[in-house]
Amino acid sequence: MHWVYLAIATVFEILFALSANASKGFTKLWPTVLTLVIGAGGTFFLSLALRRLDVGVGYAIWTGLGSVGIVLLGSLVFKEKLDWRKALGIAVVIVGVIGLELSGV
Numbered sequence: 001m002h003w004v005y006l007a008i009a010t011v012f013e014i015l016f017a018l019s020a021n022a023s024k025g026f027t028k029l030w031p032t033v034l035t036l037v038i039g040a041g042g043t044f045f046l047s048l049a050l051r052r053l054d055v056g057v058g059y060a061i062w063t064g065l066g067s068v069g070i071v072l073l074g075s076l077v078f079k080e081k082l083d084w085r086k087a088l089g090i091a092v093v094i095v096g097v098i099g100l101e102l103s104g105v
Helices: 002-022 029-049 055-077 084-101
Strands: none
Touching (some): 002 029
C-alpha cells in the first residue's frame, strides 16, 4: 500500500508545481489556496508512504518522479522546450528511481 500512497503523493507533487506556477508568486488568491491545499495533500500521502519506506528512498522517488512529470507536462501543456539534454536528464532520473525501487525497500 505504501507504493500507492507514494504514487498519490507524486500526483499531488506534480499538481503542486503546476498550481504554484499558476499562482504567479502567490499573487493570485485561488491558485495560491489551491497550491497550499495540494501541498498539504502531497505531504500527507508522502508521510503515509514513509511509514514503510526509508525517508531517503521515499523522498528521492517522490521528488524524482514529480520532476519528470512536471518537465513532461511543462512541454505538453505550456509548450516548454524539451531538448535532448532534458530527455537525458529524465532518463537518468527514471533509471535512478528504478535502482532505488530494486534496492529491496
